[in-house]
Amino acid sequence: MIRKKVIVKNPEGIHARPASALVKLASSFNSDFYIYSHGYKINGKSILGVLTLAAECGAELELECSGEDEKIALQRIVELFERNFTDTTDK
Amino acid sequence: MxxxxxxxxxxxxxxxxxxxxxxxxxxxxxxxxxxxxxVISTSVIASKDIREEQAKIQSAIRVVDLELRKVEQFTREDPDEETSAETSEILAFQREILKDPDLLSSINQNIRQDLVTADRAIFSAFRLYLDRLKNSPSSFFKDRIPDLKEIRDRLIQAVQQKKMLQKIxxxxxxxxxxxxxxxxxxxxxxxxxxxxxxxxxxxxxxxxxxxxxxxxxxxxxxxxxxxxxxxxxxxxxxxxxxxxxxxxxxxxxxxxxxxxxxxxxxxQRQSVSNEPCQTKCGRKITVQANVELETELDRVKLYNAEGIGLLRTEAFFLYGQNENEQTADDPNREQRSFLEKAARTIGEQNITVRLFDVGGDKLPGYAKEEANPFLGWRGIRILLSKPALLYGQLELILKTLSKHPCKTSIMVPMITGLEEVIQVRTMFDRAVKKLEIEPLSVKLGIMIEVPSAALTAGYLAPYVDFFSIGTNDLTQYTLAADRTNRMVHQLYNSMHPAVWQLIKKTVDAGNEHNIPVSVCGEMASSPVAASLLVGLGITRLSMNAASIPDVKQYMRGYKYDYLKTLAEEIVKAGSVKEVDEICKRMNEQ
Structure with a gap:
């Protein structure tokens, strides 16, 4: 199990589209993925969970991945936060 | 008065x-x-009914997902309507909710622990999320409340549908x-x-x-x-x-x-559809309907379609079901009843059923995000790796339809080459033999929607009874352009001469081996494109039933020879611009 803190940087926060992107990415890994924020723990593969975090710009979240592919999963998810939830261009 | x-x-x-x-x-x-x-039911269920209530949830999720997908499709097919980016985002978001694993397990848990009916279980599961959004300080998140309520109410309606419908x-x-x-x-x-x-x-x-x-x-x-x-x-x-x-x-x-x-x-409009579809000089074209929803079956009759050229079955694919929550006693009941209703609608005409055409994300327990899903594990590729699923569907379709007077055809999606065709043919023949169906009474055909299939159509033809060209995917694969991607959708154009060359190649192979070639993509419902396809030698078109009158009306204005000359010019054209000019000339004639 590994953890990392991130800060939401896009101006609108994790609204519908970023939440979809995050859930889709997280669901592509076998590892469990949880987000901790203000004492809540939510399943990062649940779109309703992610949305109802209501994470605005500047919010600090702690991400947790556990499972066989936890390293790559966490890395990819952190990257998604860093590029403000825009689409991948990993061509 | x-x-x-x-x-x-x-x-x-x-x-x-x-x-x-x-x-x-x-x-x-x-x-x-x-x-x-x-209005939510307040009754308590018996523990023996838990599975039945949980099965209602599965089927409601599937119905609502299908409706949302249908909306996306109608939106794309309407030429007057600019799809606003915002509404498609809402649709995508709502469809994502239907896949939420926490939501599903919380609904199922409500049923199991509290012995409540499916509608109440849905209502309670959403309440938690809605309360959190209500308490959110940001208006941005509060704004999502209506979207969430809408999807909740659609699910509840889908569960209560029978009761609701009786009231109207x-x-x-x-x-x-x-x-x-x-x-x-x-x-x-x-x-x-x-x-x-x-x-x-x-x-x-x-x-x-x-x-x-x-x-x-x-x-x-x-x-x-x-x-x-x-x-x-x-x-x-x-x-x-x-x-x-x-x-x-x-x-x-x-x-x-x-x-x-x-x-x-x-x-007057419908009387056009009562008349046969033909060119000015009397060349007859078979016009059929594409069907995905039960409600569309009424329109098949209304617009006098000569059968169903594409019956989609994706809605009945085991929808993201957890394997340990297999609830329905007979998972095929809904698909069978849909096939039967379709068969009753068309009488003795032809019905072409397409095998499940879905991406890997619809499989239970499948969680791999593919970098290029449209180039990935989908259609026949999935079916061949799950032979039991493929054989099961073949047998279900053949068995159900053999009890009706209709002519039965089965169509295979996403074929890329000969090996796949031979494998499906073998399985199809086995099912026909086992069910003791007269082999010549049922047909097996393939979708031509991948360029490799069009280019090798001559090698595939001996193993199949017909080709059906799916112009939407053929266009996107030929031009490497995703039409839902706003950055490149202007490249997506079925009138590109490269697409026409591939259609021509397919038609030629069909003629050489004496098998019919039809078109079931959106091109078939555009009067101009449909007429030009006839010029290229297409003899069967399958489209949204509502488009039939316009296509028939338009086609009657042109002689086959003229359409043939234009179609040949398009195949030889060097650019979309040239094709546009040919179409313009046609409209001025």
Whole structure:
């Protein structure tokens, strides 16, 4: 199990589209993925969970991945936060 | 005309105005459709019924997902409507909710632990999320509340559908605060006369569906809900946007006259579809309908389609089911009943059923995000790696339809090459033999939608009984352009000469081996493209039933030889611009 803190940087926060992107990415890994924020723990593969975090710009979240592919999963998810939830261009 | 005072004391005629959204005039008694608070059952279920209630959830999720997908499709197919990025985002978001693993397990848990009915289980599961959003400090998150409520209410409706439908009287005019596209599909089944809503919302999509179902629809009517009550007589003019509440006899008479005028126009349109589809010189073309929803079956008859050229079955694919929550006793019941209804609609005509055409994300327990899903694990690629699933569907279709007088064809999606064709053929023949069906009475064909299949069509033809060209995927794979991607959708153009070369190649292979070649993509429903395809040698077209009159009407204006000359020019053209000029010449003729 590994953890990392991130800060939401896009101006609108994790609204519908970023939440979809995050859930889709997280669901592509076998590892469990949880987000901790203000004492809540939510399943990062649940779109309703992610949305109802209501994470605005500047919010600090702690991400947790556990499972066989936890390293790559966490890395990819952190990257998604860093590029403000825009689409991948990993061509 | 006599004027009576009968309906005037309490009820003075009131005229309201809204935005006309789907043409036609109708009148009838008001049915108030109150969506604000769905009525939830309070009964407790017996523990032996837990599985049955949980099965209702699965089927509701599937129905709602299908409706949302249908809305996306209708939106794309409507040339007048600019898909706003925002609404497609909402649709994508709502479909994502249907896949939420926490939501599903919380609903199932509610049923199991509290022994509540499916509708209450859904309602409670959503309450937690809605409360959190309500308490959110940011308006941005509060704004998502209506989207969430809408999907919740759609799920509840889907569960309660039978009960709900019984309550709506036929021939009534549905009046409501807000109308979702899914609602319209629901009301179409009940043959309501017209639809009126006070607000907008997702209405651009709703109106596309109302139009294609032929139901007059007016939205954005101020003070609607405070003016009308249940049972009031109301006239709806979907062409002008005028709503007349408590019309006097004179106004009703005018409405009747307008309705008959409108009906005459519509009959003229339909009478075109009564005539055979042919060119000016009498070359006959078989015109069939594409069908995905049960409600679309009515239109197959209405527009005189000569059978169903594409019956989609994706809706019945085991939807993201957890393997340990296999609930339904007979997982094939719904698919079988859909096939039977389709068979009863078309009588002795042909029905072409396409095998499951889905991406890997629909498989239980499959969680790999593919970098390029359209180039990934989908269609026949999935089916061949799950032989039991493939064989099961083949057998189900053959067995169900063999009890009906229809001609049965089965069509395989996403074929890329010979090996796949041979494998499916072997399995198909085995099923036919096992079921003791006369081998020549059932046909197996393939979709030509990948360039490699078009280019090697001559090698595939000996193993199949027909080709059906899926022009949407063929275009996207040939031009490497995803039409849902706003950055490149201008590259997506079925009139590109490269696409036409591949169609020509397929038609030639079909002719050489004496098997029919049809087109079932959107190109078939565009009068210009359909006519030019006929010029290229296509003899069967399958389209949205509502497009049939326009295609027939247009095609009658041209001789086959002329269409053939133009089609040959398109195949030889060097650019889309050249093709555009050829089409322009055609329209000026």
């Amino acid at each position: 006599h004027k009576k005072n009968g309906n005037t004391d309490r009820s003075k005629t009131v005229i309201l105005n809204g935005t006309p959204s789907s043409p036609g005039i109708a009148y009838g008694p008001v049915f108030l459709y109150d969506k604000s608070e769905p 009287p036929e021939q009534s005019v549905v009046v409501c605060r807000e109308l979702s596209p899914g609602d319209i599909i629901l009301f179409a089944r009940k043959k309501v006369k017209a639809l009126v809503s006070e607000r907008g919302g997702l209405t651009s999509h709703a109106s596309i569906i109302a139009k294609s179902m032929g139901i007059p629809f007016v939205f954005g009517v101020n003070k609607l809900m405070s003016t009308v009550s249940e049972g009031d007589t109301i006239i709806v003019d979907g062409s002008s946007g005028t709503i007349t509440v408590h019309p006097d006899d004179e106004l009703l008479e005018i409405a009747r006259l307008s309705i008959s005028a409108f009906e005459i126009l519509e009959q």
